[in-house]
Amino acid sequence: MFWEAFSVVVFPGLLAxxxxxxLYEGIMRKVTARxxxxxxxxxxxxxxxxxxxxxxxxITPKAGSGFLMTLCPIVAFASAVMAVMFxxxxxxxxxxxxxxTFVFLYFLFQSVVFFAIxxxxxxxxxxxxxxxxxxxxIISYELPFVISVITIGxxxxxxxKPFIVFTFPFAFIGFILGVMGKLGIAPFHIPEAEQxxxxxxxxxxxxxxxxxxxxxxxxxxxVSVSAAxxxxxxxxxxxxxxxxxxxxxxxxxxxxxxxxxxRIDHAFRFYWxxxxxxxxxxxxxxxxxxx
Amino acid sequence: xxxxxxxxxxxxxxxxxxxxLKLVVEGEKVVDxxxxxxxxxxxxxxSLEKRQWIKDIFLAERICGICSHSHTLAFTRGIEALADIQxxxxxEYIRVVMAELERLHSHTLNLAVSFHExxxxxxxxxxxxxxxxxxxxxxxxxxxxxxxxMNLPGxxxxxxxxxxxxEILEKLAKLEGRIDYYTKLIEKDNLxxxxxxxxxxxxxxxxxxxxxxxxxxxxxxxxxxxxxxGYGAYGKISFxxxxxxxxxxxxxxxxxxxxxxxxxxLIREAIKDMPSGPIxxxxxxxxxxxxxKETVSxxxxxxxxxxxxxxxxxxxxxxxxxxxxxxxxxxxxxECLKESLISDVPVIVASMDPCITCADRVTVVRNGKETIVxxxxxxxx
Numbered sequence: 081m082f083w084e085a086f087s088v089v090v091f092p093g094l095l096a097x098x099x100x101x102x103l104y105e106g107i108m109r110k111v112t113a114r115x116x117x118x119x120x121x122x123x124x125x126x127x128x129x130x131x132x133x134x135x136x137x138x139i140t141p142k143a144g145s146g147f148l149m150t151l152c153p154i155v156a157f158a159s160a161v162m163a164v165m166f167x168x169x170x171x172x173x174x175x176x177x178x179x180x181t182f183v184f185l186y187f188l189f190q191s192v193v194f195f196a197i198x199x200x201x202x203x204x205x206x207x208x209x210x211x212x213x214x215x216x217x218i219i220s221y222e223l224p225f226v227i228s229v230i231t232i233g234x235x236x237x238x239x240x241k242p243f244i245v246f247t248f249p250f251a252f253i254g255f256i257l258g259v260m261g262k263l264g265i266a267p268f269h270i271p272e273a274e275q276x277x278x279x280x281x282x283x284x285x286x287x288x289x290x291x292x293x294x295x296x297x298x299x300x301x302x303v304s305v306s307a308a309x310x311x312x313x314x315x316x317x318x319x320x321x322x323x324x325x326x327x328x329x330x331x332x333x334x335x336x337x338x339x340x341x342x343r344i345d346h347a348f349r350f351y352w353x354x355x356x357x358x359x360x361x362x363x364x365x366x367x368x369x370x371x
Numbered sequence: 372x373x374x375x376x377x378x379x380x381x382x383x384x385x386x387x388x389x390x391x392l393k394l395v396v397e398g399e400k401v402v403d404x405x406x407x408x409x410x411x412x413x414x415x416x417x418s419l420e421k422r423q424w425i426k427d428i429f430l431a432e433r434i435c436g437i438c439s440h441s442h443t444l445a446f447t448r449g450i451e452a453l454a455d456i457q458x459x460x461x462x463e464y465i466r467v468v469m470a471e472l473e474r475l476h477s478h479t480l481n482l483a484v485s486f487h488e489x490x491x492x493x494x495x496x497x498x499x500x501x502x503x504x505x506x507x508x509x510x511x512x513x514x515x516x517x518x519x520x521m522n523l524p525g526x527x528x529x530x531x532x533x534x535x536x537x538e539i540l541e542k543l544a545k546l547e548g549r550i551d552y553y554t555k556l557i558e559k560d561n562l563x564x565x566x567x568x569x570x571x572x573x574x575x576x577x578x579x580x581x582x583x584x585x586x587x588x589x590x591x592x593x594x595x596x597x598x599x600x601g602y603g604a605y606g607k608i609s610f611x612x613x614x615x616x617x618x619x620x621x622x623x624x625x626x627x628x629x630x631x632x633x634x635x636x637l638i639r640e641a642i643k644d645m646p647s648g649p650i651x652x653x654x655x656x657x658x659x660x661x662x663x664k665e666t667v668s669x670x671x672x673x674x675x676x677x678x679x680x681x682x683x684x685x686x687x688x689x690x691x692x693x694x695x696x697x698x699x700x701x702x703x704x705x706e707c708l709k710e711s712l713i714s715d716v717p718v719i720v721a722s723m724d725p726c727i728t729c730a731d732r733v734t735v736v737r738n739g740k741e742t743i744v745x746x747x748x749x750x751x752x
Contacts, residue, residue: 116496205377209713212398266490267562275385275488275717277377340562341490343714344399 087172088165092306097161101298102126104305104329111333130294138287143203149285152198153292156191160299163187167307170318181233184307185226191300192218192262196271198293199281210280214271216344217261220351221268225258227251227359232311234366245312248366252312254359259304260332261351263297267339268347305329377713381410385488385717388727392708392716399712404705412731419691420684424450424658427688428522434693435729436517437480440466440473441672442693443522445679448602449668450524453660453683459652462526463604464645468539469512469521470670471634471641475546476505477673478586478627478634481724482553485624488717489566494556501549504542511535524658526651536642543635550631557624567621571707571719574618581702585675586630587723589614590622597671608640620715623722659686672696674724697723698730 087093106123113120140146166184168174175183196218199211231251245252261268272280279285282293309325316324342350377396381389389410395403415434419427431446432439444466451458483498506516512531513519521527531539557563573583578591588595589612596612598605613629615622660683668679675696682689704723711719 112492116493117500118496205375208375209377209396209399266492269490270714273490273714275490276714278384337493339491340486340494340560340566341714342562343566343712346565 092169097299097302101302134291136287148201152194156194157296159187159191164303170321202284204284206277206283220348221261224254224355228254231363231366248362250358251362266336267342390727411728438672445670447522449681452666459526467604467641471637474634474673485721488721570715571620583703584699586626590626591618592616620722695729697726
């Protein structure tokens with residue numbers, strides 16, 4: 081009972097989602113800065129940003145709905161934390177039952193969907209365009225992402241088998257690119273393209289609501305990276321897991337720094353017509369048991 | 372849905388300067404647009420009339436932070452033409468070196484910003500790092516990173532000594548390697564090409580009709596460059612113009628990066644051919660020009676052709692009319708925005724290299740009537 085409670089509240093649940101999520105974000109920013117020949121902020125900068133954001137006032141625009149604007153970040157954060165409970169990290173208790181993979185996918189999906197709704201809730205033109213883009217992006221990446229997860233599930237039943245990279249390389253690529261779309265990092269930072277639509281869906285958010293969204297983003301990063309580490313690179317004890325998740329984090333950061341931003345129609349075409357056939361090959365292989 | 376209006380500016384992360392673009396969009400597609408200017412009018416043209424000629428040079432320099440040398444060059448050339456001042460020969464070459472260094476720093480800045488607009492933060496940072504080489508050179512030669520204060524009627528204020536020439540050549544060699552790298556990147560990178568090719572089309576016909584200028588015009592396949600007229604020392608240095616036939620944002624990128632390579636060549640040529648001698652033919656500090664004398668002075672600034680019309684009123688100008696290249700490129704910008712997508716608007720605007728503050732003017736409206744100067748009135752003047 082103690083370990084269950086521990087896993088919900090501390091690791092890999094609530095506190096880990098916040099603290100390690102922020103820490104990973106800080107590492108990402110630092111690595112990005114070093115890749116771009118900059119010094120970069122300290123790796124605890126996201127904490128400081130968050131603390132400052134929380135002290136600011138909440139502003140509801142005239143066209144916006146205050147209720148929805150408060151609801152969206154909370155649900156987005158809660159869903160991301162729920163999703164991490166399904167990932168079996170280094171022997172900590174996780175929720176396991178028949179079909180838990182799909183519930184895991186559902187919570188991940190719900191988290192980003194509330195990111196998308198948040199723009200509509202503000203009534204701001206940039207927010208609305210950002211939300212439309214977010215939804216289009218969800219439609220784009222969700223199919224190859226889900227196919228990759230199913231492939232991996234068929235192969236390993238979501239737990240221990242190591243190194244999917246060599247057995248199912250396309251599923252690995254599909255998973256990583258799907259995660260990049262989900263997190264909205266380059267080249268898929270289309271919904272929050274600051275040069276085009278300022279901050280996209282989050283343009284009008286201030287204060288504690290924005291702070292909750294920052295938490296949700298951190299939790300989403302934590303769950304994505306840890307799920308990728310467990311599902312793609314296999315299990316291990318806590319230290320090995322953390323090293324593996326840092327490897328995944330580095331791959332994500334590296335990829336995000338070597339591309340320009342895609343256009344939303346290009347992204348859709350890329351996911352559906354270039355990536356889906358590849359991941360389907362691996363799905364068929366997994367289904368027929370050829371590996 | 373068709374009356375969904377997306378404001379682009381005057382405050383916007385993609386714009387450094389206040390330009391207001393009202394975009395009417397359908398989904399991602401821009402169906403209509405409207406420009407609004409006048410957020411940063413400074414009245415410099417009027418202030419020029421209140422000062423003496425020499426002081427005006429330094430005021431004209433402050434019109435633009437990026438093309439400050441070009442502005443003073445145009446203004447001093449105007450004064451020299453009005454007052455019949457002979458320019459020291461070495462000074463002409465130093466002016467070419469400064470103008471081309473400035474072209475390098477302007478083009479790398481614009482390209483970096485363009486990469487930022489298509490979400491390529493890494494190249495943006497790299498280009499800003501490499502741009503520092505040019506900025507250091509400008510600082511070394513003139514003492515300033517912006518507003519160099521080099522030009523005076525009759526010559527320039529600072530010489531380029533042999534020790535400086537050595538450093539210029541060293542840094543340019545370093546920069547040339549980087550420019551080659553970026554040329555390759557623009558030509559080869561898949562995503563950059565996807566984002567920029569056949570966006571913001573400006574056909575050759577339209578470019579001529581709407582009077583585009585500078586790199587924008589050259590990217591539409593028209594080889595027009597006022598430097599070819601051979602003002603200053605440009606007539607004596609071997610020199611080539613860059614043109615591209617793509618008519619889109621991608622060819623504007625290519626024109627700019629190739630002009631950087633051309634500018635490096637030009638600086639080398641100018642340094643090689645530079646004659647020895649004085650850098651300035653001294654003139655009296657107060658210049659008195661016959662009243663009513665007028666001239667048009669043109670130079671090729673980085674963004675296109677810069678035109679100064681000047682008319683003398685003795686110790687001060689009676690009127691100075693400045694036509695900056697950005698002004699000429701507003702109509703082509705509108706043409707490019709037609710049928711574009713929201714995601715392409717920032718890069719299209721950046722590819723025009725707009726300098727909005729330089730082009731802000733005021734029309735005088737009296738009793739509800741606009742006062743417009745027609746062509747006939749101009750002829751009478």
